Amino acid sequence: MNISELNDWLHSENQPPLIMGVLNVTPDSFTDGGKFLDPINAVNHAMDMIADGADIIDIGGESTRPFSESVSEEEELSRVISVIKKLREQTDTVISIDTTKSSVADSACNAGADLVNDISGLLFDDKMIDTIKKHDCPVILMHIVGNPKTMQENPSYNNVISDISIHLLDRAKFAIKNGVKEYNIILDPGIGFGKTVSNNFSIINNIDQFTQLGYPILVGASRKSFIGKTLDVDENNRIEGTIVSNVIALERGCKIFRVHDIVETKRALIIANKIFNSNALNT
DSSP: OOOHHHHHHHHHHSSEEEEEEEEOOSSSTTTTTTOOOSSSHHHHHHHHHHHTSSSSSEESSSSTTTTTTOOOOOHHHHHHHHHHHHHHHOOSEEEEOOSSSSSHHHHHHHTTOOEEEEETSSSSTTOOOOHHHHHHHOEEEEEEEETTTTTOOOOOSSSHHHHHHHHHHHHHHHHHHTTGGGGGGGEETTTSSSOOHHHHHHHTHHHHHTTSSSBEEEEETOOHHHHHHHTTTOGGGGHHHHHHHHHHHHHOOEEEEEESSSSHHHHHHHHHHHHHHOOTTTO
16 A cells, blocks of 8 residues: 555545554564664565555654653664665555654655654644644554553543543544644554553454544554453464454454554454455345
């Protein structure tokens, strides 16, 4: 999928599910930290994910795992820009920059990124809204409590679904009021970002409540700790939990799936989509 096709998708009412492949160019991300610090390895992995069926490649240069420390703008730029440039030379597939820093987003878009994935929902950097407007690009607005370092310190809600819904709708309204086109907004309830294990299961089970907000919904359940804690498995043995979570989210109306395991997820969603859209009267 290229950016023109993504724009068509954003304008469509019948949106097929999209796969966003995760590419962390960091030393400390929870599942693949250190594997793709070398730009050549990173680009090769991205091209493998595209060949496997990824529609979008999400590149991040700062770990946002629980209790992680932030990195400097200079360090983040040094990790992502060369990868984006090299990847853009090889493919027109949509590239997403996973960052909360406006300067990084701006440089990434200048280097060839098409989409900004901001886990703060435009809250961490006041200038991010201007960057989004400057590049007239799609933006993912995520729900988070606090910041990555503090978000898992006893998160609590009055009602997790309604609280997140109110927050996401507020962020979308803020973006539109400040010049972002409504059709360029994608919402993410933020699984694992200031959520208990129970909260995460509730979010997946109630994805349809978020789709009612009127924007495409992204889910990032891939290999997350709520799966590991429930099954008592490490991050490399969470694919079954990831797939089940994504299939249920698909049935509830989720449109974009941010994952590490492209082939397995793609196959599962194709079959699930066929089942959900089958006509019981046909034989």
